[in-house]
Amino acid sequence: xxxxxxxxxxxxxxxxxxxxxxxxxxxxxxxxxxxxxxxxxxxxxxxxxxxxxxxxxxxxxxxxxxxxxxxxxxxxxxxxxxxxxxxxxxxxxxxxxxxxxxxxxxxxxxxxxxxxxxxxxxxxxxxxxxxxxxxxxxxxxxxxxxxxxxxxxxxxxxxxxxxxxxxxxxxxxxxxxxxxxxxxxxxxxxxxxxxxxxxxxxxxxxxxxxxxxxxxxxxxxxxxxxxxxxxxxxxxxxxxxxxxxxxxxxxxxxxxxxxxxxxxxxxxxxxxxxxxxxxxxxxxxxxxxxxxxxxxxxxxxxxx
Numbered sequence: 001x002x003x004x005x006x007x008x009x010x011x012x013x014x015x016x017x018x019x020x021x022x023x024x025x026x027x028x029x030x031x032x033x034x035x036x037x038x039x040x041x042x043x044x045x046x047x048x049x050x051x052x053x054x055x056x057x058x059x060x061x062x063x064x065x066x067x068x069x070x071x072x073x074x075x076x077x078x079x080x081x082x083x084x085x086x087x088x089x090x091x092x093x094x095x096x097x098x099x100x101x102x103x104x105x106x107x108x109x110x111x112x113x114x115x116x117x118x119x120x121x122x123x124x125x126x127x128x129x130x131x132x133x134x135x136x137x138x139x140x141x142x143x144x145x146x147x148x149x150x151x152x153x154x155x156x157x158x159x160x161x162x163x164x165x166x167x168x169x170x171x172x173x174x175x176x177x178x179x180x181x182x183x184x185x186x187x188x189x190x191x192x193x194x195x196x197x198x199x200x201x202x203x204x205x206x207x208x209x210x211x212x213x214x215x216x217x218x219x220x221x222x223x224x225x226x227x228x229x230x231x232x233x234x235x236x237x238x239x240x241x242x243x244x245x246x247x248x249x250x251x252x253x254x255x256x257x258x259x260x261x262x263x264x265x266x267x268x269x270x271x272x273x274x275x276x277x278x279x280x281x282x283x284x285x286x287x288x289x290x291x292x293x294x295x296x297x298x299x300x301x302x303x304x
Contacts, residue, residue, distance in 0.1 A: 002304075008040055008296040014035075014037040015028055021273060033281045039057040042054045055087055109137055156184065195218070248284075257293055
């Protein structure tokens with residue numbers, strides 16, 4: 001199994017178009033210690049030809065251009081994207097579906113029924129796409145293994161997460177199982193497993209079990225401290241209120257990742273533009289390195 005990181009930033013990307021925080025200002029001023037990033041998405045393959053796109057970022061066209069494997073040019077109209085899977089209904093994970101509207105057939109799309117509901121009502125992307133390629137919807141049933149045609153040899157499982165639903169969802173601030181998922185991907189040949197959860201507000205027992213059993217975890221790296229956005233004047237909400245575990249502090253992501261078995265590769269993804277770990281020379285980044293935790297970047301590749 002190969003995992004390619006198409007985008008590693010949280011919503012808005014890095015730098016965010018209207019943000020002048022220290023991190024965004026640094027990347028605009030060509031700091032050698034700050035890498036620009038697009039909004040988070042990964043692609044997964046078993047055969048190096050057919051790929052599952054996990055989340056469709058608003059930056060998807062830029063991401064496809066940067067990763068030629070998704071445009072193999074075998075025919076006049078072609079794509080290496082065999083299917084799309086959505087972790088939630090958030091704008092930064094779904095708006096890219098509109099950029100895929102020229103697909104020649106209905107676009108195979110896996111998501112939970114609650115996500116489909118949000119994308120048919122509050123943010124009706126599914127209805128818009130019916131005027132173009134259309135959607136071949138596949139319902140994700142929680143904690144039931146499934147396979148994706150063209151990705152033979154990979155077994156998937158969606159796990160419910162405690163996070164938050166988007167502002168246009170009736171479940172905002174009262175999320176239901178299925179509004180947000182984590183994804184287990186197991187390669188039947190190598191026996192290796194990935195656990196992917198870019199939005200993770202709390203580690204429940206079933207999530208912790210999946211993390212302990214994984215060979216690689218790619219988890220929520222949105223904010224360093226719980227009050228990061230408040231202290232900068234960028235928001236009135238804490239990290240946890242937005243559905244994201246902060247990295248530092250009691251019961252933070254670092255504390256949990258430290259408990260994993262030593263062989264597990266630990267990677268943070270979905271990193272907000274305000275997060276000081278985006279500065280490769282920052283004390284916060286050095287802390288992550290000391291704990292054996294990596295920071296995802298666009299173009300990063302993992303083989304399991």
